[in-house]
Amino acid sequence: MNAPTKLSEVTLKTIEFKLDAQTIHAYKGETIFKAAKRHGVDIPHLCYKDGYRVDGNCRACVVEIKGERTLAPSCCRSATEGMEVQAQSERAVKSQKMVLEMLLSDMPDTGYKWNDAVSSGAAATGEGPGALGRERNAAPGPSPDAAGAMVGQHGELTDWVQRMGVSVRPALKALRREQPAPDFSHPAMAVNLDASFNATAASVRVGKSRSTTSLATPCADRTAKLCLICMTRWATAAAWPAANACKPALPARSCLRRKWARK
Amino acid sequence: MTKQTPHPSPEVVRLGTVEDMRKRIRSKSKLKGRQPEDAAVHEVHDLLGEGPFARDMLIEYLHRLNDHFRCLHDRHLVALAKALRIGMAEVFEVATFYHHFEVLRGDAQPSAVTVRVCDGLSCELAGAKDLLARLPAILGRPDVRVIAAPCIGRCEQAPAAVVDQNPVPFATAERVAAAVQTHACAHPSAAQDADFDAAALSEKPISPASADVQVAPAYVGLQAYVAQGGYQLATALSQGKADAENIIKAMEDSGLRGLGGAGFPAGRKWRIVRDQPAPKLMAVNIDEGEPGTFKDRTYLERDPHRFLEGMLVAAQVVGIDACYIYLRDEYHGCRAILEHEIAVLQANPPCPLPAIYLRRGAGAYICGEESAMIESIEGKRGEPRMRPPYIAQVGLFGRPTLEHNFETLYWVRDIVQKGPQWFSSFGRNGRKGLRSFSVSGRVKHPGVKLAPAGISLRELVDEYCGGMADGHSLYAYLPGGASGGILPASMADIALDFDTLQPHGCFIGSAAVIVLGDKDKARDAALNMMRFFAHESCGQCTPCRVGTDKAATLMQAAHWDHETLEDLNIVMTDASICGLGQAAPNPVRCVQKYFPQEVA
Numbered sequence: 001m002n003a004p005t006k007l008s009e010v011t012l013k014t015i016e017f018k019l020d021a022q023t024i025h026a027y028k029g030e031t032i033f034k035a036a037k038r039h040g041v042d043i044p045h046l047c048y049k050d051g052y053r054v055d056g057n058c059r060a061c062v063v064e065i066k067g068e069r070t071l072a073p074s075c076c077r078s079a080t081e082g083m084e085v086q087a088q089s090e091r092a093v094k095s096q097k098m099v100l101e102m103l104l105s106d107m108p109d110t111g112y113k114w115n116d117a118v119s120s121g122a123a124a125t126g127e128g129p130g131a132l133g134r135e136r137n138a139a140p141g142p143s144p145d146a147a148g149a150m151v152g153q154h155g156e157l158t159d160w161v162q163r164m165g166v167s168v169r170p171a172l173k174a175l176r177r178e179q180p181a182p183d184f185s186h187p188a189m190a191v192n193l194d195a196s197f198n199a200t201a202a203s204v205r206v207g208k209s210r211s212t213t214s215l216a217t218p219c220a221d222r223t224a225k226l227c228l229i230c231m232t233r234w235a236t237a238a239a240w241p242a243a244n245a246c247k248p249a250l251p252a253r254s255c256l257r258r259k260w261a262r263k
Numbered sequence: 264m265t266k267q268t269p270h271p272s273p274e275v276v277r278l279g280t281v282e283d284m285r286k287r288i289r290s291k292s293k294l295k296g297r298q299p300e301d302a303a304v305h306e307v308h309d310l311l312g313e314g315p316f317a318r319d320m321l322i323e324y325l326h327r328l329n330d331h332f333r334c335l336h337d338r339h340l341v342a343l344a345k346a347l348r349i350g351m352a353e354v355f356e357v358a359t360f361y362h363h364f365e366v367l368r369g370d371a372q373p374s375a376v377t378v379r380v381c382d383g384l385s386c387e388l389a390g391a392k393d394l395l396a397r398l399p400a401i402l403g404r405p406d407v408r409v410i411a412a413p414c415i416g417r418c419e420q421a422p423a424a425v426v427d428q429n430p431v432p433f434a435t436a437e438r439v440a441a442a443v444q445t446h447a448c449a450h451p452s453a454a455q456d457a458d459f460d461a462a463a464l465s466e467k468p469i470s471p472a473s474a475d476v477q478v479a480p481a482y483v484g485l486q487a488y489v490a491q492g493g494y495q496l497a498t499a500l501s502q503g504k505a506d507a508e509n510i511i512k513a514m515e516d517s518g519l520r521g522l523g524g525a526g527f528p529a530g531r532k533w534r535i536v537r538d539q540p541a542p543k544l545m546a547v548n549i550d551e552g553e554p555g556t557f558k559d560r561t562y563l564e565r566d567p568h569r570f571l572e573g574m575l576v577a578a579q580v581v582g583i584d585a586c587y588i589y590l591r592d593e594y595h596g597c598r599a600i601l602e603h604e605i606a607v608l609q610a611n612p613p614c615p616l617p618a619i620y621l622r623r624g625a626g627a628y629i630c631g632e633e634s635a636m637i638e639s640i641e642g643k644r645g646e647p648r649m650r651p652p653y654i655a656q657v658g659l660f661g662r663p664t665l666e667h668n669f670e671t672l673y674w675v676r677d678i679v680q681k682g683p684q685w686f687s688s689f690g691r692n693g694r695k696g697l698r699s700f701s702v703s704g705r706v707k708h709p710g711v712k713l714a715p716a717g718i719s720l721r722e723l724v725d726e727y728c729g730g731m732a733d734g735h736s737l738y739a740y741l742p743g744g745a746s747g748g749i750l751p752a753s754m755a756d757i758a759l760d761f762d763t764l765q766p767h768g769c770f771i772g773s774a775a776v777i778v779l780g781d782k783d784k785a786r787d788a789a790l791n792m793m794r795f796f797a798h799e800s801c802g803q804c805t806p807c808r809v810g811t812d813k814a815a816t817l818m819q820a821a822h823w824d825h826e827t828l829e830d831l832n833i834v835m836t837d838a839s840i841c842g843l844g845q846a847a848p849n850p851v852r853c854v855q856k857y858f859p860q861e862v863a
Contacts (some may be wrong), residue, residue, distance in 0.1 A: 056649050057804045071837045072843060076649055091837065095806070098834035102809040171827045174785045175816050 383414030455484030470710025523668030699711030735780030743772030807844025
């Protein structure tokens with residue numbers, strides 16, 4: 001019948017490909033990104049998160065594949081036998097860093113999120129997430145608190161910016177987008193639209209468009225089913241629990257995800 | 264969100280009185296989410312019928328609402344979402360993606376008339392900016408909306424404007440005002456008594472002289488087309504009198520390549536899709552949006568059946584079950600012709616027909632990109648897909664899809680009946696075939712010129728366009744619309760064809776040639792193009808969304824910041840998802856390379 005009879009029928013097939021200088025294995029159909037991560041190579045990424053639909057549109061994870069004209073997003077490209085991938089070539093890193101710089105250039109000086117990696121100390125001092133609700137941290141720039149953690153940052157974006165050694169040049173800083181107004185209408189969450197960018201598909205199109213909630217109405221008027229998944233997953237903390245709000249229930253589906261206007 | 268620690272000094276926030284809060288508690292019987300109003304539901308059903316409704320028809324439904332109410336009221340979007348049984352946000356995100364849909368909130372009223380003035384490069388050269396500035400005052404009516412529109416595909420009639428759906432060629436403020444005052448808002452209808460055979464016009468201009476331009480020229484109707492031997496090929500194929508393999512062979516031997524811009528060999532594409540598993544679909548791209556291109560419209564409004572026959576032949580050879588024709592919304596006249604002629608054909612089929620669907624774009628350049636067009640046909644935002652998988656394998660509705668530009672199919676009948684050598688016998692400078700150049704800008708006689716492939720710009724202007732316009736001498740030219748780059752007059756002797764311009768950082772694309780004179784600046788042209796890209800970027804990927812916008816701002820400076828622009832160029836070329844972002848840096852790089860004195 002259909003039941004497997006040999007061990008080889010249940011073991012995952014692997015393929016071999018080249019990543020930078022090393023030769024590594026990937027499971028059949030596995031993305032370059034995941035295979036690289038298993039082998040200790042962490043490629044910059046913002047819109048990608050394990051368990052979520054792969055969008056491949058932040059382009060921070062682009063890699064160079066031999067024989068291809070343009071770079072490819074490693075988060076949604078499967079590795080194939082004999083593929084030659086360069087995640088750290090000069091060309092790949094140039095685009096990875098430029099993507100980070102472009103996104104950071106449109107962010108406000110002060111963000112809404114602490115740096116995940118070092119935030120445990122911050123919470124104890126009262127400077128952590130609880131303090132960042134409806135009001136932005138008053139400090140003009142990222143300010144180290146007593147425990148040395150950084151608050152007022154842009155979450156994963158700041159993390160990658162630091163790891164890749166990116167800074168925004170004055171020429172681009174001068175072109176920062178006009179920031180959309182925050183939406184504090186809902187009693188349980190604050191939506192900081194200025195902290196959003198398209199990378200999580202819940203987004204902004206610079207220029208003519210803006211990130212928006214459904215029908216561009218304030219969250220409180222929207223009366224949609226409130227799942228608050230946007231608070232758990234937004235690389236730069238665009239949606240945030242309002243001060244004194246209860247903890248969100250189990251996320252069902254994202255209400256801000258993919259609800260955006262172009263005009 | 265790790266730990267919620269209490270704030271050191273918690274503020275007391277007064278949310279309201281107990282009575283207020285009681286009022287806000289939702290009754291259990293009330294449904295969650297924003298519910299449609301009864302009146303809006305009735306209005307939607309009156310227009311769209313009682314259903315069943317199909318998700319992929321969303322854009323068509325929005326068109327019917329938008330045409331009737333002159334805008335999209337948010338209450339109708341809520342009702343439509345309910346009728347379609349999809350999320351309201353899904354309707355909203357589609358409605359706001361397309362430029363021709365205007366979403367209004369609450370009781371806001373739409374304008375009585377919308378005047379769109381084309382601000383494409385050819386129209387800008389002909390004074391569109393001045394027209395845009397003067398029109399509101401001359402019209403003197405606050406209920407008339409005057410807006411700039413990206414290229415509307417009437418570059419040989421520059422400057423062009425459209426009053427609702429009525430195009431005004433060679434627009435002056437007075438002519439536009441006259442159309443508004445007489446409420447001439449519909450596209451005029453066309454007669455069917457034309458005698459037109461493009462093949463007989465080989466190596467000649469196709470468009471009439473400027474003085475004879477008509478908004479709705481007469482076209483060859485079904486009877487006249489059949490009388491000239493039309494549909495004999497399609498019929499012979501269905502009766503087994505013509506061999507599919509021979510037809511593919513003829514296509515390959517003719518050297519015909521995709522005429523939408525990418526230039527993929529047509530015969531090879533047929534073979535690839537033919538070998539895919541059924542059911543297979545065809546998508547025809549008439550979203551002619553590349554600034555400077557108007558060849559598809561020129562042929563379609565004169566000879567629609569030659570294209571339809573080419574489509575039927577391709578469908579039979581490849582084994583297609585359904586054909587989807589995607590027509591840009593700006594071509595209202597062409598839509599009327601196609602709707603009528605497809606109905607006539609279906610009523611009186613010369614051979615067994617596949618299902619044929621005509622889909623209407625809604626104002627988005629990006630939908631000319633093959634996978635974005637497929638998304639749009641499926642009723643979604645026109646965002647290009649990631650490849651692989653290629654659309655020949657996984658395309659429209661997840662099926663193997665044969666996608667062709669209009670003009671590629673237009674030549675099928677002539678190539679098969681006249682023989683592949685007829686097509687390949689044309690050509691200059693070592694190139695083979697015929698190309699329909701859409702020439703506009705500073706030439707005496709702009710229009711579509713059916714010229715041999717490989718012709719140089721200088722030959723094209725001198726032999727086909729009557730030379731440069733009076734008072735202008737050749738300074739620069741754009742060989743392939745917005746994304747094909749800009750070349751100086753000193754390079755006007757290069758052969759114009761696929762592959763010949765790449766070494767110079769340009770490409771021919773859809774052969775939209777825009778000619779600049781000595782009073783024009785290449786940097787202004789490049790800026791016009793970059794603004795166009797920023798306006799038309801779908802916003803999906805970072806390099807294109809942010810890059811085009813920042814570059815357009817940087818390019819306004821008298822002295823360009825070359826270092827920053829080059830970094831933007833690199834990331835756009837290397838890391839964008841589709842051709843829009845990848846080709847957007849071409850005009851910038853050409854100005855830096857060939858016209859450095861303009862931006863130094």
